[in-house]
Amino acid sequence: MNYYITFLIVCISSTVFAQIDRLEPPFWWAGMEHNEVQLVCYGNNIAAYEVASEDLKILEVKKVENPNYLFITIDSKDKAAGTYSLYFDNGKNQPFRRNYELKTRTANSAQREGFDSSDVIYLLMPDRFANGDSSNDSTSNTVEKVDRSKNGGRHGGDITGIINNLDYLEDLGVTALWSTPLLEDNEPTYSYHTYAQSDYYKIDPRFGSNEDYKELADNMHKRDMKLIMDYVTNHWGSKHWMIQDLPMEDWIHYWEDGDRSGFKRSNYRMTTQFDGNASAIDAQGCMDGWFDTTMPDMNQANPLVLNYMVQNAIWWIEYAGLDGFRVDTYSYNNKEAIATWTKAIMNEYPNFNIMGEIWMHDQAQISYWQKDSKIGAIDNFNSGLPTVMDFTLHDAISAMFNEDPAWDKGFIRAYDNFTNDFLYPDTNNLLVFAGNHDTNRINEIYKSDLDTYKQIMTLIFTVRGIPQIYYGDEIGMTGNKETLGDGDIRRDFPGGWSGDAQNAFTQQGRTESQNAYHNFTKKLLNWRKEKEVMHTGEFLHYIPFDDVYVYFRYNDAERVMVVLNNTSEEKTIALDRFSEGLNGATSGYNIISETKITFSETMTVPAKGSMIIELK
Template sequence: MRKLYIIVALSAASLAFSQKALEKVEPAFWWKGMNNPELQILVYGKDIVKNEIELSDGIQVKKIQKVENPNYVFITINTSEINVPKFRIHVKNGKKNIDSYTYELKQREPNSINRNSFTSADVMYLIMPDRFANGNPSNDNTKDTAEKSDRKNHGGRHGGDIEGIIKNLDYLKELGVTTIWNTPLLEDNEPSYSYHGYAQSDYYKIDPRYGTNEDYRRMADELHKRDMKLIMDYVTNHWGSQSWIIKDLPAKDWIHYWKEGEKGFKRSNYRMTTQFDTNAAKIDTENCMDGWFDTTMPDMNQSNPLVVNYMVQNAIWWIEYAGLDGLRVDTYSYNDKKGIAEWTKRITDEYPNLNIVGEVWMHDQAQISYWQKDSKISAIENYNSYLPSVMDFTLHDAIGQVFREDSGWDSGMQRVYDNFANDFLYPDVDNLLVFAENHDTQRFNQSYPKIEDYKLAMSLILTVRGIPQLYYGSEIGMSGDKGKGDGDIRRDFPGGWKEDSNNAFTQSGRTDSQNQYFDFTKKLLNWRKSKEVIHTGKTLHYVPENNVYVYFRYNDKERVMVVINNNTNAQTLNLKRFSEGLENFTRGKDIISGKEFSLQNSLNVPAKTSLIIEL
């Protein structure tokens, strides 16, 4: 009985069969009632092309596509024409059936197509799962994955996992987080430096050191029980060198293969401006778009329709399977721009309310805005990315300098003002991701070790237009020096491992300093939750004077005055200058201190202090 059970379990998982004719079927199952009923199924096995593919129950194959590699066949079916919940895919040699696979068309969750997504009403919390919390030490090492756990190695696996995140969801709920973005959780089987997850080796499998596919879906369910959301970090530009598909490519043009490079490798020049620069040399454009991000990350060829279709279906599969609430797309602007636009449009056609934020790491608002859906700038060349949201890297750049600078024509708080002065370039300013740091940048608390600067930055990030994103651990004062390597800006969250002496997940376990950071962040995040005026209100801002930046968020119902004094001395503001923003309001209450202010004549603001005043 035990042997029989194991054989059945493997067949159901589509991992392997006792007969070797059929080794992989992807996606392993699908759903009825999708907006696009056409489904392309990858069927893989040794020399499978020499055999015939036949479906049971009289189901018609709409198209069979063969490629260079005889181990692959792509079959296309119309799911709207199939009236049975399960059917068989037969591999036949003449009349002899040599292997079969039971394919299931599941029922979708009610109203799946209209699922809600993250918006400017949310606060996003970025987690590096390997470094957050180890909830299940038994999966730190597995027989099927190469790299083993070693907390002493800054660039190695430390053992954090999905169970560790689930166990600490109440901590995040208390903090005021509404949405979680994890760096990739899919299998990354590189022999070293695999913890970041961006060199994925199996796009349909959670890395076993994090847990299982079922664990991932359970995490989404636990978040939804708490009225929280889950975003998947999706990588379209490159796959990992250990991917089973990369190791046995369907065709050479599945990736960008450089003849002059070793094993097809040529590093990208990273010059993303060549995607739209009308003066760019073709070779420079090609080197950016087709060059590899790194030696272990083969660059995918999105001009190949099979590649795009695989990625579209895979993303939809995860959204449907796990109940995802959105996607974050890594290195968005390195992709073939036509291919990535098709990928984005097809997913948002399937889920009209789904938000997708793309990493467009550029340093000019016009260049970033090119990539947002319905951009007036990209429309010049008749291009639309269909990408709903982009990341406000220019605001991040300003924050990296502003709190250590004196007032000047283009320094100090003027940098922040100038950033928002370019908002006219974006088609949807409320759908920009705003942040002080992330998993690739210097830790904010390393650049600014004083809590006063942290409070100024969070007051800004959490009251301006857009979707605020926090980086794990900053809310307890965690720091890290990128100059010492990425591992240092991705330190373990204290208390995430049983042997940790400091447990920052609990008030009693936090130090006094950690509690000061946490309490401030908690107050601001939870206040923000119900503030529509912050989520979607308009902005009125004033040119900074003496390193003091004043702006108002307002709608027809409410006004909030934000004052950020970045000066090392107290400043007294003449409130007559702000009469347009104050309208007829004469009093207000600071939501941070609880102090009430008269707003008729002047306002004294202590050094390095922010005020968020409800009028």
């Protein structure tokens, strides 16, 4: 009997003694730029085994403090798609074999186009959007069960619910979808938001399966829509299987003066990332502190941790066919490590897009984090991050419609925000928004005033950058986190559950008020979809007088004039001041009122009025 047959017999007879519980990534692809693949091999005392392969080049087998781990780096360069074998032998007649597959990539996968300023992004929380499959509301392998009566409980929304309502999103004029995280979060409470993830290679079964997620992407691509994954690099969940059995002590930031779990809360002072005057202890307190008690802070300075995250991100893009990432708490990460992570993804997919959550209140500080920032260059830092979020515009929007105009109040807040655009290397890659899953509902702030909503959406959909709308705003949903907690700004979308009193996904199911919000939003989004001048046109604005703000978007082929009146009085404006923007136009068409305008010396703007005028 030859050695190979003997080996197979021993393998079959010894599988009870030798088992790999997890192998991640579970598979890879032939022809990837990232071709040195680090396999995380987890099993009881697996480090006692040596690893070999007849058909794969093994570059390194790394053993760490915990004997239940092996980190095996294989070279997939120039390897064809197929199944390859890894052989494990501990020298005690207990060898075994594990197959590893390299799959065939989808054609032109590397050249996929990410989201950009031609898109409008719809942000939703899957647990609160629509329940398309009630059979997965609670599962045997997850702790928290469905309970719609709890503000912070799981309500049962899922991926099937999103797929079932793609017609609604397409009809609204949305071209891209950003869903808050869908990966497994097995915390015993408050798990619906899914920012404390327990398995980075698995969709939470209460949302569906990995295959369901891929089906969502496929269905969106058939509609020429894009899917953006909410990715969390800064922290994992306390119930993550690797956190439960750490590979090594410095896998996470463990604080000796913290609690028993090593927890010490971040000071949240992101300015310490670039403040040349900051003390070392304060900088460490931000970057290494935990975001919350259930969210261990990851040590991305550990190359094994960082490579795990790089590969996982690439794996999801390739597997599901993603068109972008939104990265949670981007500016809390080890900045050199997160730059390496970002550049590795963009190297694999040069036309992809990644937006980072930089929740700061100063344009220079936000700009620091955008790719090729001159401000970052002062610090010899370049994140490689294409898109940052325009939180300063959000700050202005949240205040300027509730105050009397003054030197620094009213529409001058928006104007002043745009005067700082010179700080950004790419203003088309700024995410512009009025609210999201962490902020008070815009219709709550302005007491469900439809005219104010129209001004806000007119602004968001016509200035430079990538517009984002938060689910339910388009039907006037309200919510106040300050008084009723996060669950109140994350209410269930009416009609997403069987038995709901109304179905706001349909015109007939919406109230008259909801249809007023919806119809306005739909009109603007579907108009913007075909307007290249709104996507990449130049931006020219004028200092607001009497709280009337006028600006233009233009290119060689077209000009659009936007007029917003933030007062309760009708205003008459002299047009000679705007001759640069009008550029000789004698008439225009107001797409909101659907009326033709003939320009004379003056123009009347309705009280609390919004005008989008295509110049003729």
